[in-house]
Amino acid sequence: MRMRRVASTAVVLLTAGLIAASGGTASGSASPITIGISLSLSGDFSADGQAYKQGYELWASDQNKKGGLLGHPIKLQILSDASSATQVVTNYNTLIGSDKDQLVFGPFSSLLTTPASSVVARYGYAFVEGAGGAPSVFANGLKNVFDVSVPVATNLEAFADYVASLPKSERPKTAAYPTVDDPFTQPQLPPAEKIMAAAGVKTVYSKTIPEEEVDYTATANAVAALKPDVVVLGATDVPTVSAFVHAFIQQHFDPKLFIATAGPDQGAAFIKAVGAGNENGLMVPNGWYGGSPKADSQAMVKEYVAKYGGTASEVNADIAEAYSVGQVVTQAVQATHGFDNAKIIAYLHSGVTLNSVQGPVKFDSVGENTALKATTFQWQAGVLNPVIPVGSPGTKKPTFPKPPWSS
């Protein structure tokens, strides 16, 4: 009798354990699945952090309309890290260690993804993210990090190839490479500089600006004084690019080409900062744009515009990056039939090609997306168009040299 009671207790406990291990899918109930996220809702990255929040929420809303994840309604638990590399670590400890969220998504920027990924790895969780594409994120050899966006080191290569491909008579002769001291920007410039130097484009300026700089006047004026044909600016945000644009206008300096690693992709916020018309001709590398012909992208943009207003061109690329994180995790959860993070990690490393609004996603051994290539975009008559690689489907002809400043 006693043996039978022990055996039946063991069966009950084993069943409960199996249900728990499978993430509750065997229950058939509609208990919510909580996804923990740390985002920069204030601080230096707050504009991007807020956009990411919109992107994640848009995905959760869409997915919930489709029945959630394996029938479980999705609940997002978003904590603000105030753009702090210390707070982001605390947040993921809270989300996983204390609150026991079943899944986590990544924060904004490589600067925060790097410290966060180590914490998340300690818990054995998959860490799918869209804004941690710098080599430093993957340098630790962690197996749980997966970046759905373009690896940043290759971001400017298509642009550099375009410059190098111009007929010698038209090809720019000099280039300046000022960059903010940030793991997102710094890896992008050397490969571009190497390609352009090999094509005979002489480097006249290559210096680093502190990340916390607020006054770019001296640096921008120093660049303007050298009158380079091309300016390749390593920037993480709108104010940096805006400061250079205003300084160049004040100094009556108009480069033939001006590309920034980030900033011009911020849609309406960018135009507002540089002044309407001055955005024309400016370039930015990215993996996505509001006018993307992909069906799921168009649906997302339509929904975003209906909810938040604006036009397709003004939709921030951060939205698509965050949305893509949700899409990739959805496919992994569906393929592994549960929320077991170990199985999700193994699945994402299996070489499978997944879909996202940004395009295909296929991870290499360190979690970089090898299937997505950067496109260079250019503001043309108030619309951010894909222009490079030249002749690719959907691209427009690059405006070269860029039009003069409008004011």
Added chain:
Amino acid sequence: MSFDALVEAIIDGVLTGGVYALMAAGLSLIFGVMDIINIAQGAMVILGAYLSYVLSVHLGIDLFLGLLITVPAMFGLGVLLEWGFMRRLREADRTSMSILITYAFAIIIEGVLTLLFGTDYDELNAPYINSSVHILNFYLPDIYLFGFLMAVVLLGGLYVMFFRTKFGRGLRASLQNRTAADLIGVNVNRTRMLAVGIGVGVTGAGGMVYGATTAFNPDSGYDLISRLLAIVILGGMGSIGGAMASAVLLLIAADIVAVAWEPTWSILVFFAAILLVLSFRPQGLFGARAVRAQ
């Protein structure tokens, strides 16, 4: 570094120094009068920028003309903060407690601005923001020229008020010794309240020029505070002239480092100034001791 680049860096330093002096003068004044370290100074600069933004974008009022509204509004805010909070801090631990209370102001200002304007960056626009004058071989941006001239006029006006008026004498008396000032008939509370109001009002003017030269969002104030503190410490807490001189000096030094060496080291100038001044001349170049002697 070529001679032209050196001259350009010095010109940039002088012109941007004027803008920084406007932003730092209020911080210096409030400390000098009340021994309060206003951590919210950066947030108040941004508040001034947003006030100008509202007047410019929604009412079409010119940025400089709009100061006739924003400066009194900021003055009122300063008076309110002094009356409502700063005055109630005990003299004994006023300085240390002021850091906490003004940090709370900063968080409140940031929170309210975020609710009203979101976190996207904004920038003030006017025809003179992108224009410049060509003198010799250099283009001088109009907005920086106007900002520098305004700094000279406003800070000069404050200087005259402090050293040539009865209010200024009362202010300096309460700065030296509150009890003695009380005894000779100075209304110390009123004097301090007006001084904080003036300090915050001038900050509003600095905020307008900052917003016209840099894209900002509600959070941008935190990037400013370390530089403003360095300016005030070098110039001497409580010295308006010191704020102007040290702002120009530090900005020239930072710009020369950025141009001749590497921009990444330019921020070092500000922190080195704090370290050196606190080690060797804690009262700053024109510190409280010098002010009181005048």
